[in-house]
Amino acid sequence: MRENRRARNTKTLWALALVAVLYSAVAFARPSLTGRRTLEGAVSVLLGLYICSHPAANAVDALFFRHAAVQEDSDGWSGMAWLALNLLVLLLGWMVIFVGTTRLVGEMP
16 A cells, blocks of 8 residues: 555545535526436435545545644644645535435425
């Protein structure tokens, strides 16, 4: 196993944050994108889970594979900014999951 399995992937996290914001904005602006609420809800939940998987993987890497580096990462502004970005992406992913679940269990016909 490589020493640095996953480097700080800020570009990926920012891209995922942008996707989450854009998808949520479109989903809130339009009541139905395809006319099939079950499909839209399932896609939204899967997208949200994918978005949340990146910060979760970073947390697992920090806790188990880079335990000694956690102290260094949390020291200083760059470490705090990295943690804040992961938290932001995780919250945005949860928002996408919420949008999907409300589409799945929303209004009954």
